[in-house]
Amino acid sequence: MFWIRTIREPKDAEITPYETWLNRRHFVGTSAKAAVAGALVPGLLAGCDVDGERGVSKAAASPGIAPGDTDQEAPGGPSQDRDWSKVRSELDEPLNSWEDITTYNNFYEFGVGKDDPAKNAHTLRPRPWSVAVEGEVESPGVYDLEDFLSPHAVEDRVYRLRCVEAWSMVVPWRGIALADVVRRMQPTSKARFVEMTTLLDEEQMPGQRRRILDWPYVEALRMDEAIHPLAFLATGVYGRDLPNQNGAPLRLVVPWKYGFKSVKSIVRFRFLEDMPPTTWAVSAPREYGFYANVNPEVDHPRWSQARERRLGEFRRRPTLPFNGYADEVESLYAGMDLRKNF
Ligand code: MTE
Numbered sequence: 216m217f218w219i220r221t222i223r224e225p226k227d228a229e230i231t232p233y234e235t236w237l238n239r240r241h242f243v244g245t246s247a248k249a250a251v252a253g254a255l256v257p258g259l260l261a262g263c264d265v266d267g268e269r270g271v272s273k274a275a276a277s278p279g280i281a282p283g284d285t286d287q288e289a290p291g292g293p294s295q296d297r298d299w300s301k302v303r304s305e306l307d308e309p310l311n312s313w314e315d316i317t318t319y320n321n322f323y324e325f326g327v328g329k330d331d332p333a334k335n336a337h338t339l340r341p342r343p344w345s346v347a348v349e350g351e352v353e354s355p356g357v358y359d360l361e362d363f364l365s366p367h368a369v370e371d372r373v374y375r376l377r378c379v380e381a382w383s384m385v386v387p388w389r390g391i392a393l394a395d396v397v398r399r400m401q402p403t404s405k406a407r408f409v410e411m412t413t414l415l416d417e418e419q420m421p422g423q424r425r426r427i428l429d430w431p432y433v434e435a436l437r438m439d440e441a442i443h444p445l446a447f448l449a450t451g452v453y454g455r456d457l458p459n460q461n462g463a464p465l466r467l468v469v470p471w472k473y474g475f476k477s478v479k480s481i482v483r484f485r486f487l488e489d490m491p492p493t494t495w496a497v498s499a500p501r502e503y504g505f506y507a508n509v510n511p512e513v514d515h516p517r518w519s520q521a522r523e524r525r526l527g528e529f530r531r532r533p534t535l536p537f538n539g540y541a542d543e544v545e546s547l548y549a550g551m552d553l554r555k556n557f
Contacts (some may be wrong), residue, residue, distance in 0.1 A: 246439070294454030304385050306371045306382070308540060311384040314455055315526045320460045321378065322479055323428055324413065324420035331422075332460035339419050339480065341456075341463035350410075350486040353401035360464055364450065366399065367391035372447055372491075374470035376477070377509045377538045381531075383523045389451030389467055394442040396484075401465040402438065406486035410493075411467055414482045432494045434467065434478035439547055445470055445540060448481075460548075471537040471544045473507040504557040508548070509538035512557050 252435040292313045293299045303309055322332035325339075344360040344377060369391060377383045397409060415431035417423045423430045442447060447468040457463040464477025469476050475495050485491075495503035502516055511521045522531040537544050548556070 224524065232238075244385040261392055282340065282554060287513065292453070296454045299387065299453060302373060303377065306375075308375070308385045310373065310387055311526050315498045316386055316452055317458045317460060318383075319382075319526060321380075322422075322460055323355055324422040324432070324480075326422055326428070327427065333458075335421070336459035339459040339463065340419060341459060341480070344464050344482075346465065346481065347483040348400050348486075350531065351406035351481065352486045354399070354404065363396075363481035364391060364465075364531075367395045369450075372468075374445075374447070375466060375538050376468075376474050377523060377534065379473035379475055379503065379507070379515065379520075381518060381520065381525060381534075383534075383538075384526050387453055388447060388449040389454060390447050390468070392444065393446040393448050393467070394444060396448060397438075397441050400484070400486070402482075402486045407438050408435050408487045408490055409438060409441045410483075410485040410487055410491045411478045411481045412483040412485070413478055413479045420480075428494055429500055432478055433491065434476050434493050435491050436467075436469065436476070437490075440469070443544060444549065445543060471508060471540040473509055474504065476507050481517045505549075508544075508553065508554050508557075509536070509551060510557065511535060511536060513554055522540075 230526060235298065266422045269456060318333045319329045320332040321329070322336065325332040325335040328494060342360070344364045345357050347357045348355050369389060371387055371389050373385060373387050375383055376386050402409075411434050413430075413432040415423065436446065439478070447470075449462070449466050452461055457466065459480075462477075462481075465481045466479040467477045467481065490505060493505060495507075498503050510519075514520050520534055523534045524531050535541070
């Protein structure tokens with residue numbers, strides 16, 4: 216991130232008005248049958264939906280699919296479990312292609328080039344996998360991934376991903392609500408933050424031999440952010456298990472924040488009383504803050520955040536406050552100075 220070419224643009228005061236889906240959204244469809252029907256009927260679907268909302272739905276074949284059931288070996292493209300060509304975001308944006316999403320990545324544990332993770336991440340072994348839960352919780356422990364995931368409803372959610380480097384994509388994630396996991400772990404009244412940590416293993420992640428960051432990669436959310444309904448733990452993309460380069464087998468997705476908050480290949484959740492140091496905020500504190508909310512009005516010290524390049528598009532488009540999710544999340548930050556708390 217620190218060697219991106221500097222792009223300084225005139226400030227773009229005009230942000231395209233965007234439609235909100237605040238009151239139309241709920242997260243789980245009525246039945247798997249309805250979900251499948253929704254996926255096949257374009258009029259109903261209008262964005263990956265079962266009840267008329269866009270962008271969110273129960274996974275097409277939820278009962279019976281556990282993350283891990285799909286073929287990790289040679290995914291090769293979107294699963295055929297729904298007609299992805301008809302799926303759009305709640306702002307009516309088309310999805311980025313499987314190729315965009317799985318070959319243009321940031322995952323410094325496998326190299327710093329955008330195509331390095333796709334080339335190098337075959338050394339990661341996402342199964343078997345375990346997840347530690349520690350700190351201020353009633354249910355600490357070490358869980359097999361399958362046990363960690365199995366109580367929770369699997370959903371498809373279409374979210375924009377806006378990288379702090381000013382590129383973006385629209386991604387159909389598959390996964391579970393972070394809030395459900397947090398509640399199940401029963402944080403104590405002292406827990407104010409949830410920290411999430413990537414695997415530390417130089418053999419599986421050879422990029423960790425280079426000290427470009429202070430490994431392991433760590434990110435964290437305030438508790439109210441973590442239990443916000445939009446916060447998500449992805450186990451898949453396009454109906455398939457996550458490819459290694461996208462953070463298999465489990466990665467965070469917080470769509471109103473810059474992509475670097477979305478920590479990949481998580482092995483530990485720690486519930487904390489105090490705000491923990493996080494990787495990029497430690498590495499370059501003037502450039503990357505703890506909150507990292509997408510904000511077109513606060514430029515990166517070396518480039519503008521007013522616009523972004525959507526992969527596959529020619530012209531740069533305006534960046535939306537909170538990446539288009541302002542109606543849902545801005546109340547989390549009421550009374551805060553978002554220039555100071557960047
Ligand atoms: N997680 C780890 N462990 N290591 C990383 O380098 N990069 C972050 C985030 N999560 C990163 C990470 C950044 S900068 C972005 S933009 C997103 O992952 C990219 O996710 P994607 O490759 O699936 O698009």
